[in-house]
Amino acid sequence: MRVTFLSIPLAFAAAALTFAISAAPALAGSAPQATPAEICATAPAALRTLAGSAAPNAQRLALRDVNTGVALCEARNRAEAVKKFNSAAKALGTDLATAMAAGTVTASLD
Incomplete structure (x- = not known):
């Protein structure tokens, strides 16, 4: 039972970290464009x-x-x-x- 309570938050944290790492280059590359x-x-x-x-x-x-x-x-x-x-x-x-x-x-x- 304790394993389930610990593994679910860790899975969400890992998913959030993976998303943040994969989105970082896209956010860094969005320099302001000339009008x-x-x-x-x-x-x-x-x-x-x-x-x-x-x-x-x-x-x-x-x-x-x-x-x-x-x-x-x-x-x-x-x-x-x-x-x-x-x-x-x-x-x-x-x-x-x-x-x-x-x-x-x-x-x-x-």
Whole structure:
């Protein structure tokens, strides 16, 4: 009888610990995402910079999507603009978050 009283709370504790351990990476990876307005402001310049060193075909595809995305941002259709920016980043062989991060990093050695 005592074994049952001890084993049930231990089983619940083990289950809770297992859940907490498995959920920790998902919670840690949920960094705040950029808003569509922020993407419209920063993504075009970052993607155009990356396109400058890309292969001609990838550059053509990326710049076409960037220009379409800019037009969509101006038309306040930011959700579709983000899709176009994602497509441009994919054509350049990266993802949008990486492209935007690469575009914002500046260093100066004087």
